[in-house]
Amino acid sequence: MNIKPLGSRVVIKALEKEERTKSGILLPDTAKEKPQQGKVMAVGTGRVLENGTKVALDVKEGDTVIFSKYSGTEIKIDGEEYMILDGDRDVLAIVSQG
Amino acid sequence: MNIKPLGSRVVIKALEKEERTKSGILLPDTAKEKPQQGKVMAVGTGRVLENGTKVALDVKEGDTVIFSKYSGTEIKIDGEEYMILDGDRDVLAIVSQG
Amino acid sequence: MNIKPLGSRVVIKALEKEERTKSGILLPDTAKEKPQQGKVMAVGTGRVLENGTKVALDVKEGDTVIFSKYSGTEIKIDGEEYMILDGDRDVLAIVSQG
Amino acid sequence: MNIKPLGSRVVIKALEKEERTKSGILLPDTAKEKPQQGKVMAVGTGRVLENGTKVALDVKEGDTVIFSKYSGTEIKIDGEEYMILDGDRDVLAIVSQG
Amino acid sequence: MNIKPLGSRVVIKALEKEERTKSGILLPDTAKEKPQQGKVMAVGTGRVLENGTKVALDVKEGDTVIFSKYSGTEIKIDGEEYMILDGDRDVLAIVSQG
Amino acid sequence: MNIKPLGSRVVIKALEKEERTKSGILLPDTAKEKPQQGKVMAVGTGRVLENGTKVALDVKEGDTVIFSKYSGTEIKIDGEEYMILDGDRDVLAIVSQG
Amino acid sequence: MNIKPLGSRVVIKALEKEERTKSGILLPDTAKEKPQQGKVMAVGTGRVLENGTKVALDVKEGDTVIFSKYSGTEIKIDGEEYMILDGDRDVLAIVSQG
Numbered sequence: 001m002n003i004k005p006l007g008s009r010v011v012i013k014a015l016e017k018e019e020r021t022k023s024g025i026l027l028p029d030t031a032k033e034k035p036q037q038g039k040v041m042a043v044g045t046g047r048v049l050e051n052g053t054k055v056a057l058d059v060k061e062g063d064t065v066i067f068s069k070y071s072g073t074e075i076k077i078d079g080e081e082y083m084i085l086d087g088d089r090d091v092l093a094i095v096s097q098g
Numbered sequence: 099m100n101i102k103p104l105g106s107r108v109v110i111k112a113l114e115k116e117e118r119t120k121s122g123i124l125l126p127d128t129a130k131e132k133p134q135q136g137k138v139m140a141v142g143t144g145r146v147l148e149n150g151t152k153v154a155l156d157v158k159e160g161d162t163v164i165f166s167k168y169s170g171t172e173i174k175i176d177g178e179e180y181m182i183l184d185g186d187r188d189v190l191a192i193v194s195q196g
Numbered sequence: 197m198n199i200k201p202l203g204s205r206v207v208i209k210a211l212e213k214e215e216r217t218k219s220g221i222l223l224p225d226t227a228k229e230k231p232q233q234g235k236v237m238a239v240g241t242g243r244v245l246e247n248g249t250k251v252a253l254d255v256k257e258g259d260t261v262i263f264s265k266y267s268g269t270e271i272k273i274d275g276e277e278y279m280i281l282d283g284d285r286d287v288l289a290i291v292s293q294g
Numbered sequence: 295m296n297i298k299p300l301g302s303r304v305v306i307k308a309l310e311k312e313e314r315t316k317s318g319i320l321l322p323d324t325a326k327e328k329p330q331q332g333k334v335m336a337v338g339t340g341r342v343l344e345n346g347t348k349v350a351l352d353v354k355e356g357d358t359v360i361f362s363k364y365s366g367t368e369i370k371i372d373g374e375e376y377m378i379l380d381g382d383r384d385v386l387a388i389v390s391q392g
Numbered sequence: 393m394n395i396k397p398l399g400s401r402v403v404i405k406a407l408e409k410e411e412r413t414k415s416g417i418l419l420p421d422t423a424k425e426k427p428q429q430g431k432v433m434a435v436g437t438g439r440v441l442e443n444g445t446k447v448a449l450d451v452k453e454g455d456t457v458i459f460s461k462y463s464g465t466e467i468k469i470d471g472e473e474y475m476i477l478d479g480d481r482d483v484l485a486i487v488s489q490g
Numbered sequence: 491m492n493i494k495p496l497g498s499r500v501v502i503k504a505l506e507k508e509e510r511t512k513s514g515i516l517l518p519d520t521a522k523e524k525p526q527q528g529k530v531m532a533v534g535t536g537r538v539l540e541n542g543t544k545v546a547l548d549v550k551e552g553d554t555v556i557f558s559k560y561s562g563t564e565i566k567i568d569g570e571e572y573m574i575l576d577g578d579r580d581v582l583a584i585v586s587q588g
Numbered sequence: 589m590n591i592k593p594l595g596s597r598v599v600i601k602a603l604e605k606e607e608r609t610k611s612g613i614l615l616p617d618t619a620k621e622k623p624q625q626g627k628v629m630a631v632g633t634g635r636v637l638e639n640g641t642k643v644a645l646d647v648k649e650g651d652t653v654i655f656s657k658y659s660g661t662e663i664k665i666d667g668e669e670y671m672i673l674d675g676d677r678d679v680l681a682i683v684s685q686g
Contacts, residue, residue: 004584006548050148050540058104094102148246156202192200254300290298344442352398388396442638450594486592494682496646
């Protein structure tokens with residue numbers, strides 16, 4: 001992937017409905033926060049605290065996650081849709097595919 | 099459970115009415131903050147303070163808690179409903195089942 | 197009491213009108229902040245400062261207090277009504293019963 | 295007085311018009327912030343800074359002050375009206391009675 | 393003057409139009425922030441930073457200043473009008489009378 | 491370029507549609523955050539943290555970036571349009587041209 | 589100039605259209621943030637951080653700058669118009685006249 005997200009941002013590929021149901025997790029379309037499953041494609045180096053240190057993100061490339069679409073930015077790369085999100089604020093949980 | 103909440107987030111299974119009344123605690127449906135009883139299924143590693151240290155959550159897996167539904171996210175896993183909440187902000191108290 | 201409030205939260209039992217007047221303090225129903233007298237039933241361990249230390253609450257179990265009902269959560273335990281409040285923000289003063 | 299205000303809160307007895315004019319200070323009823331003169335009856339121990347230390351209030355019991363009524367709470371003790379205010383935010387100045 | 397402003401507050405006497413024009417500075421009545429010239433009559437000891445130290449105000453008694461009337465409080469002492477303002481937020485500049 | 495942006499600000503030249511598509515990244519015109527591709531022309535020295543140290547920007551002159559137009563300021567230099575943006579808040583990712 | 593701006597404030601003389609165009613920079617009148625070119629006439633000593641240290645402004649007397657008129661205060665000195673602005677928030681960039 002030729003995009004490097006900055007700070008606490010991550011690039012996520014939303015999973016299609018058929019891929020999502022494999023994990024047994026269902027995210028209702030009607031929920032007000034619009035949670036969604038996706039795969040982490042790239043992560044930033046993390047946000048900078050007021051004391052000057054960086055906080056590494058809790059997610060890494062390849063993780064399957066539940067995220068909130070609330071304030072993300074949609075982009076298209078080579079015809080495929082991705083989202084740029086804030087990894088600290090918008091990514092809620094990691095799904096372990098078992 | 100195959101979901102690992104991030105930061106200060108927790109996954110909670112809301113208790114059904116019959117389960118709730120066992121503890122003798124009743125949460126009115128009419129309250130504006132919509133408190134509810136539930137069981138903690140999984141907890142994150144805690145939020146990061148501005149000095150870089152993490153604050154572990156006050157609740158642990160298995161706790162019965164009173165939580166506010168105000169800003170949680172509803173998800174379904176294998177047909178069962180759960181909520182992802184902020185453990186610091188949305189979980190009000192632990193109920194000790196005596 | 198089988199409820200343990202978290203962080204800076206406290207559980208308070210509002211006093212009935214006849215109990216309140218004993219202290220000689222009257223809280224007008226018409227006030228916009230709706231102050232009320234109550235008894236502290238349980239207290240949390242206090243809020244966490246940005247430097248990681250906890251600030252113990254200024255009130256303790258058994259204190260009679262004046263509180264603001266502004267953002268509390270009403271609950272019922274064994275048929276009796278209680279409120280979960282933020283002890284730092286919502287409890288205004290301790291009444292010494294003389 | 296049997297009320298002990300918490301944190302940075304203070305209890306104030308508003309002065310009647312005839313008492314106020316003695317100091318030569320007049321506070322217009324039409325001002326949008328509604329300033330008023332009063333006597334400090336009791337003070338809290340002060341607010342807690344993020345580094346954990348307490349900041350003592352600038353006013354003490356017995357001080358005559360100008361305060362803003364903006365967000366105070368009215369209470370009645372033994373038939374007399376008082377206000378609970380934030381001493382840092384709502385008390386503007388001390389009047390030295392000369 | 394028998395008023396001692398608290399914290400970062402200052403007491404200011406607004407200058408009349410004829411006094412203002414001496415400095416060659418004109419503040420339009422139509423400006424949305426309503427700047428005005430005045431004389432500093434009394435200053436507080438300054439605001440307290442989160443590390444516990446006080447920041448002395450940049451203005452002192454006797455300074456002629458340009459201030460914004462945005463959130464000040466009007467008072468009258470012995471028939472003369474004054475304003476209580478926040479010296480850090482509402483006082484914009486010192487005018488050197490040359 | 492004869493403009494030196496201050497603090498965390500950056501000057502960016504938005505890429506024309508034909509230049510943008512070379513990277514294979516497409517940013518929909520309909521997105522609510524209006525992401526756009528551009529080239530970094532100049533960068534500030536970075537924002538100042540509360541502890542007094544500066545945080546250098548994550549982007550440098552010559553980088554191709556995806557930015558959000560949300561709060562930028564449009565300027566024209568020698569007939570060409572540029573934007574002044576906050577590099578920390580408005581620049582989302584660096585595009586590596588491969 | 590007989591005005592000394594306080595804190596992070598600066599006094600700026602807006603440039604007339606003919607003076608602005610010399611630098612080759614054009615600021616559209618229709619932009620929502622209303623950027624404008626001007627000359628810095630006087631600067632404050634800088635804002636105070638929460639650790640008590642002052643941050644000197646990035647601009648100095650004589651600099652030609654691009655600023656946002658968003659929240660400035662207009663004043664007139666000896667018949668000429670100036671603006672008092674926040675140097676950290678409202679001044680976007682320095683223009684080097686080449």
